[in-house]
Structures are given as C-alpha cells and as structure tokens.
Amino acid sequence: MQIAVLGLNHGYTFAKQIKEMKGMTLAAVAGNNAAAIERANELEVPLYQDYKKLIDQCQLDGVIITLPNHLHKEAVKYCADHGLHCLVEKPIADTTDAAREMIDYCKQKQVKLMVGHHRRFSDKINHLKQLLASGIIGELVGVNMVWALAKDRNYYKEAWRIKASGGPLLINGIHDLDNLLHVTNLEIESAYAVARNKIRGFEVEDAVTAILEASDGTVINYFLTDGVPSPWSYEFNVMENPIYHFYEEDCYHFFGTKGSLAFPSFRCFRYSEEDQYGWKHALTEERFPLEAAADPITAELEHFEAVLKGGIAPRVTGEEGLKTLEILEAVNLSVQEKRKVSLHE
Structure with a gap:
C-alpha cells in the first residue's frame, strides 16, 4: 500500500510507524516549515510543500491527513476527487457542517473515510x-x-x-x-x-x-x-x-x-x-x-491497511467522528x- 502523510506534526508519528510496517510504503509527505524539511530528510522520502501537487503526482492507495483542523474538509475532498481513501486525524473537521459535507462527499465519490480516534x-x-x-x-x-x-x-x-x-x-x-x-x-x-x-x-x-x-x-x-x-x-x-x-x-x-x-x-x-x-x-x-x-497507533494503521485492501469498513467512520464533534x-x-x-x- 502506497501511503502519503499530509502534515508532519502528529503526522510524523504516523510516518515513522509506516516506515517500520511491512504492508505499507511511505511514498511522500507534505509540510511547509523547517521541521517538515528535517523530518522528511530523516524519513528519506520526498517532501511537497503543496499537498495538492503530491496528490497529483504520486501513485497512492491512501492518504493520512494530519493538517490543521480547518483544512481537513478541503484536503479530504481533494483526495476523494482522486479516488483516494482517507484517514483524517481527529477531530474530523473544525465544524459539524464541514464534517457532514465531507461525509456526503466521500459517499458520492465512493471513497472510504476513516477518522483518527486512535484510542x-x-x-x-x-x-x-x-x-x-x-x-x-x-x-x-x-x-x-x-x-x-x-x-x-x-x-x-x-x-x-x-x-x-x-x-x-x-x-x-x-x-x-x-x-x-x-x-x-x-x-x-x-x-x-x-x-x-x-x-x-x-x-x-x-x-x-x-x-x-x-x-x-x-x-x-x-x-x-x-x-x-x-x-x-x-x-x-x-x-x-x-x-x-x-x-x-x-x-x-x-x-x-x-x-x-x-x-x-x-x-x-x-x-x-x-x-x-x-x-x-x-x-x-x-x-x-x-x-x-499493543500500541494503538500501530493497531490503527493496521486497520487502515485492511480498509484499503477492501472488504471491511472503517471502525471509526465519519459518522462516528461527527457524533463526537457534535x-x-x-x-x-x-x-x-x-x-x-x-x-x-
């Protein structure tokens, strides 16, 4: 599974775990500050300052979105337009209206939306x-x-x-x-x-x-x-x-x-x-x-891998993330x- 991570604050934890997993490959990361440059070099993967260029240029199976909350909706919709399943970090969005729009959009585009309530x-x-x-x-x-x-x-x-x-x-x-x-x-x-x-x-x-x-x-x-x-x-x-x-x-x-x-x-x-x-x-x-x-982040990523392979629905759906955000x-x-x-x- 070729995975991209958008955002390298909490996303750095995901990226490091993916590098150690057998079923996933970290294809690229997105970030636009000094820490992101340093972390991408450590991870030995391409860094994109514009996550949209990453989505456009990389062959991916799934995307992990750990951008600031107010950017979740835009990023999820952009991934959905490219047919990419998403694990979006909690909270699902900054408002319930945005969350509902994301849920409906992913259904329309027939992509799976998983929310990162890793606990x-x-x-x-x-x-x-x-x-x-x-x-x-x-x-x-x-x-x-x-x-x-x-x-x-x-x-x-x-x-x-x-x-x-x-x-x-x-x-x-x-x-x-x-x-x-x-x-x-x-x-x-x-x-x-x-x-x-x-x-x-x-x-x-x-x-x-x-x-x-x-x-x-x-x-x-x-x-x-x-x-x-x-x-x-x-x-x-x-x-x-x-x-x-x-x-x-x-x-x-x-x-x-x-x-x-x-x-x-x-x-x-x-x-x-x-x-x-x-x-x-x-x-x-x-x-x-x-x-x-066991480590819950590892368990979450293993579940996301299974979701990407098909046959199972996300354990934490967009609707579940919405309930908490409400x-x-x-x-x-x-x-x-x-x-x-x-x-x-």
Whole structure:
C-alpha cells in the first residue's frame, strides 16, 4: 500500500510507524516549515510543500491527513476527487457542517473515510468498555473525567493554535469525549460549560468545565486544562506514548449503582454483600488489570491497511467522528452563549 502523510506534526508519528510496517510504503509527505524539511530528510522520502501537487503526482492507495483542523474538509475532498481513501486525524473537521459535507462527499465519490480516534484501538480503553458492559458497577449513574497538564510554552508559537478551534478542547478534549462515547455507548442530550483563558490570555481557552447529560440520566463532569502542572491526564496515566512521563494515577472515574471503577488502574470498589450496604460498611477493592497492551497507533494503521485492501469498513467512520464533534460544538456554543445547549436543537 502506497501511503502519503499530509502534515508532519502528529503526522510524523504516523510516518515513522509506516516506515517500520511491512504492508505499507511511505511514498511522500507534505509540510511547509523547517521541521517538515528535517523530518522528511530523516524519513528519506520526498517532501511537497503543496499537498495538492503530491496528490497529483504520486501513485497512492491512501492518504493520512494530519493538517490543521480547518483544512481537513478541503484536503479530504481533494483526495476523494482522486479516488483516494482517507484517514483524517481527529477531530474530523473544525465544524459539524464541514464534517457532514465531507461525509456526503466521500459517499458520492465512493471513497472510504476513516477518522483518527486512535484510542478506540487501545487495548486499555477496550478493556474498560468490556468491564462497564459486564455490569460490575451496575447501572451507570455518573462519570468524572479530568485532563490536566501543562503544555510546553513553545507549543503555542504556531499561530493557528491561539485562534478559534486551535485550543485544547478541540485538540485534546475530543479524545476524552470520544473515549466516553466509545466505552459507555451513551447518547449525550445536552451540555453546559464554562471556559476561561486566565492562564495565557490567548483567544483560545486554557481551562474548561463541562457538564453533560445523557438520555438515560447519566451525568458527566469534565474538567480540562493545558496550563497547570498536574499528573492527571490520559497521556500521563495510560503509558501508551513514551514521550510522556508516567504517573500511576487515574484520570477517569465511573460511578454505578453497584460500585465504582477507576481508569486506568481498573480499581473497582463495591460492597461484598447486599446486606452490608451503606456508609457504615467497608468497601471491597478489586482490580481487573490488563496484562499487556499493543500500541494503538500501530493497531490503527493496521486497520487502515485492511480498509484499503477492501472488504471491511472503517471502525471509526465519519459518522462516528461527527457524533463526537457534535458534543464539542455544543460545549463551545454553551461557553459562548452562557446557557445549556441541547444537541437536538
């Protein structure tokens, strides 16, 4: 499979993995800054400053798009015009209208559109999904999710990251909320959120608190910030990416009628007997560890390879990416209009 990667920030991770895979060949990359030149040289592949010229000139089987969010729609449509299947990095687009246009366009052109929510390929996330489905904590009542860390100061030197759609909610929060949808199968009905930029003062948010309500009555509380020193975040706790320090902490907690479950420690607290129920009795702690876990990026790429070969549909379709983006858009609208927003307005 001849693959091109458009964008060499997060795309660099994909490109390096493809170089090590037997079923894929990295044909070319696109990027237009000094880092892209350095990385293309390291990868020993042609670099195009204009991704459209790359698409026009290279014989490809598929394209991985990791460009800034607002360029996703244009790039996907250009690839679709050339009959190329796409893996587009999350979020699927910067707006739900753009996402719907992309989905419809790919259907019209009969090309497959896969969204890069790679944590759906995480063994730990799927272990969590299985545990919740097993009923070990009973009926889900509430969820608490935290994503709190301090990004490097140089991170925000790129202009698009300090403008609307470049902040942590869309870049990082989209991961947590997609995890939520994947492991619970909840249908989110409404969102109420507040956001602040008191840490850096940029146009984009640096702290968000959101309350989400699901159709079955489950309530989710989500706090996100990328400007405070903290050990509580998926990246720091799950140990799936070696560039991050590891802290043996939990970033998600699930509360049910029969018990509570923490992630990623998989510590579960319940009462041992029905007649010993209530705050005067001691909780029993159990652990449901996962012995080994594969790299989710590799698993995602292997799945994309299988999609390109034909016979299977993408595990994360455009429609799935749209569902997650709809929640983010509702959260943003709630922030802007200072009100509770229904996803079905």
